[in-house]
Amino acid sequence: MxxxxxxxxxxxxxxxxxxxxxxxxxxxxxxxxxxxxxxxxxxxxxxxxxxxxxxxxxxxxxxxxxxxxxxxxxxxxxRSQAAERETLTLARGAEAVFVNGPDLAVGPGTAAGPETIQGSLVFVGFGLDAPTLGIDDYAGLDVRGKIVVAISGAPLGLDSEVGASLAASKSEAAAKRGAIGLVQVRSAADVVRRPWDKIGPGARRPAFNWLNPDGSIDPSATALRFAATANDRLATALFDGAPTTFAAVRAEVSASPIARPKGFALAGTLRLDRATSLxxxxxxxxxxxxxxxxxxxxxxxxxxxxxxxxxxxxxxxxxxxxxxxxxxxxxxxxxxxxxxxxxxxxxxxxxxxxxxxxxxxxxxxxxxxxxxxxxxxxxxxxxxxxxxxxxxxxxxxxxxxxxxxxxxxxxxxxxxxxxxxxxxxxxxxxxxxxxxxxxxxxxxxxxxxxxxxxxxxxxxxxxxxxxxxxxxxxxxxxxxxxxxxxxxxxxxxxxxxxxxxxxxxxxxxxxxxxxxxxxxxxxxxxxxxxxxxxxxx
Known part of the structure; x- marks a missing residue:
């Protein structure tokens, strides 16, 4: 041939x-x-x-x-961090200061210049809101003007894709209820999935949001004033003096794929200090x-x-x-x-x-x-x-x-x-x-x-x-x-x-x-x- x-x-x-x-x-x-x-x-x-x-x-x-x-x-x-460091201060008589990167991960704001955001604390379980599924982790809780604390992720007993969607919508759910901030404390499974050394180093990187063709910002980008993730040291401190410790909450979630801890008020106030350049x-x-x-x-x-x-x-x-x-x-x-x-x-x-x-x-x-x-x-x-x-x-x-x-x-x-x-x-x-x-x-x-x-x-x-x-x-x-x-x-x-x-x-x-x-x-x-x-x- x-x-x-x-x-x-x-x-x-x-x-x-x-x-x-x-x-x-x-x-x-x-x-x-x-x-x-x-x-x-x-x-x-x-x-x-x-x-x-x-x-x-x-x-x-x-x-x-x-x-x-x-x-x-x-x-x-x-949006870029414009101060030497960002701090979260927990006040219960005495004050404890936590630093962005080593202790928590919080991004820059949406308005230029320095800002202080302060509020009392409410634990909201997983912080999920899904009326069509009969899920309302905010039931009976007043979070207006407050900072909510939620467990990361969603119960593993939920359909994984539904659970992922609800977990991704926590800021939206918190803003809808009038909260001003969200701090997520990590489940044991989340800690295994992403060790803190994969999170902390990126805490001070710039964040982005798109603008409409007329230059306006999408309202959903500013609905919640801040969202943060806590390491175990900060998470433990947030639950000091509460009816249940953070370790007990984490254990409850780990023990059952359908566990959904009930919310309650947490003692003290939390203050975020940061500055942003745009x-x-x-x-x-x-x-x-x-x-x-x-x-x-x-x-x-x-x-x-x-x-x-x-x-x-x-x-x-x-x-x-x-x-x-x-x-x-x-x-x-x-x-x-x-x-x-x-x-x-x-x-x-x-x-x-x-x-x-x-x-x-x-x-x-x-x-x-x-x-x-x-x-x-x-x-x-x-x-x-x-x-x-x-x-x-x-x-x-x-x-x-x-x-x-x-x-x-x-x-x-x-x-x-x-x-x-x-x-x-x-x-x-x-x-x-x-x-x-x-x-x-x-x-x-x-x-x-x-x-x-x-x-x-x-x-x-x-x-x-x-x-x-x-x-x-x-x-x-x-x-x-x-x-x-x-x-x-x-x-x-x-x-x-x-x-x-x-x-x-x-x-x-x-x-x-x-x-x-x-x-x-x-x-x-x-x-x-x-x-x-x-x-x-």
Whole structure:
């Protein structure tokens, strides 16, 4: 056989829908290169990444769908600590002073200059508020004008995704009841998950919130005057003189997955002293759309997203200060680009597909939140979202964990696609991590859009737990570290398979006769899309 015929035969033999492993690797290599300086939001490296992504979208033939061509540029308020230190003073006759970093983690304020915030204390259990579930940890407690103290997380007996959402909404629940501040004391499980040496060093870093196009600040960003996390020394002191000690509260929570300690007043007052400086930066979401092929459906939009930002440049004991973010999330963006190429090259989906490389995920899902509040298409036109964020690609996966799939008819689509590819579906292997609320899809969920986030699961392609071990190793040694770089043992064939899976899922949703629907009675659908038609489970 001639060389040209052999080449043609190899091309024919390759799976027509398989993503290009070399392209995924090339995108990942470029986006995680040291010269992109960790793709920190608002800095040159992220702007270079955004320009690269836009150029790829253009080459594929997508249509620009930002507010300025490919870009949806967002203005952010950067809030920085402006004093030498921030202190929390507990007064009960004598005063005890606790310092930001060693003893607690509290961010800067939202107003420039020095400020003092003071109030009496109320323990509110987990601090959860979910009327549709019959949960009200504030029942019988007066917290108006006070500082509430809550246990971190949620009872493990709750559905892990519902619990994660409630835990992420504690500041909102406290503000709704009139509290001025929130201090979270950590459960034993939380301490194991994140030792204080992973929290304290970041306590004085800048914080960010986006601004509306008219320059105004979102009221939710200022509803609560401060939120802090306490180490065990401060937590113990907060409960001195209370009906129950902090150790007893923590033991009660550890002993039962359904324990929900009742609240009570705590003795004394708490005073936060800090100063804040403010400035502004801008950073873009990059957005392109593949118009749908069916006139009756092309006005409806399926979102496929991945965050392009990472942690930038920071001091590190190793001397390597560039947080390259190869797995988190250069790989996700690489797969987003190749998914767009695959969907554009074949038969076009019936519905339009919008591809968004978001900014600000690492500082609170900011870019996704801005898009959900200021979408570049009317929100009712968006039928669903699929998010690509940090699949573990150092292992050939045999299962997936589809976070969010059980709450809407998208779960049926995931099951069908996984079965066709011979991939099993695993339950959430680490509910304590609250992963459901930690990626961009969650902001679309809160906007009422059925959304899911697929992670590679614990099973490897031989049925063993190799990918679970790979995930554990990555989280222990490379997650949010400079060592998340191209020296990792990537399995690019696994990356291609994962891309194929998400392409197949996106196409199935985009071609379906009916748009995805929340299930009737589901917590997320009833809470965030109460007036929308539901499906029976």
């Amino acid at each position: 001639s060389r040209s015929l052999l080449a043609a035969a190899l091309i024919v033999a390759a799976p027509a829908s398989a993503a290009d492993t070399r392209a995924i690797e090339a995108h990942t290599r470029f986006l995680s290169d040291d010269r992109l300086e960790g793709r920190g939001m608002g800095v040159r490296g992220h702007e270079i990444a955004a320009a690269y992504i836009a150029s790829q979208f253009a080459a594929i033939g997508l249509t620009p769908a930002g507010t300025d061509g490919w870009m949806q540029r967002i203005t952010f308020q950067r 400035d502004r930066i801008t950073s873009p979401n990059v957005i392109g759309v593949l118009p749908g092929s069916k006139p009756v459906l092309r006005d409806e939009v399926v979102l496929l997203t991945a965050h392009a930002d990472h942690l930038g440049i920071r001091p590190h004991p190793s001397g390597d200060t560039i947080y390259n973010g190869a797995q988190d999330n250069a790989t996700g963006v690489a797969m987003l680009i190749e998914a767009a190429r695959d969907l554009a090259a074949g038969k076009r989906p019936a519905r339009s597909v919008m591809f968004i490389a978001t900014t600000g995920e690492e500082v609170g899902l900011q870019g996704a939140d801005y898009f959900a509040r200021h979408p570049t298409v009317a929100l009712p036109r968006i039928v669903s979202e699929v998010d690509l964020d940090m699949p573990i690609l150092t292992c050939s996966f045999g299962s997936i964990v589809p976070y969010g799939a059980s709450h809407s008819t998208m779960g049926r689509d995931v099951a069908a696609v996984a079965a066709k590819m011979g991939v099993k579906i695993s339950p959430d292997p680490q509910p304590i991590e609250a992963i459901f609320t930690r990626s961009d899809h969650y902001r679309l969920v809160r906007a009422g859009i059925p959304a899911l986030f697929i992670k590679t699961g614990p099973l490897d392609d031989r049925g063993g737990n190799g990918c679970g071990a790979a995930d554990k190793a990555f989280r222990a040694t490379q997650y949010h570290e400079p060592s998340d770089d191209m020296s990792l043992p990537f399995d690019w064939q696994a990356a291609a398979r994962f891309t194929d899976l998400n392409v197949a899922l996106t196409r199935r949703i985009a071609d379906a006769k009916h748009r995805p629907r929340w299930y009737a009675g589901d917590f997320f659908g009833e809470t965030f899309a109460p007036g929308v038609a539901k499906a029976m489970k």
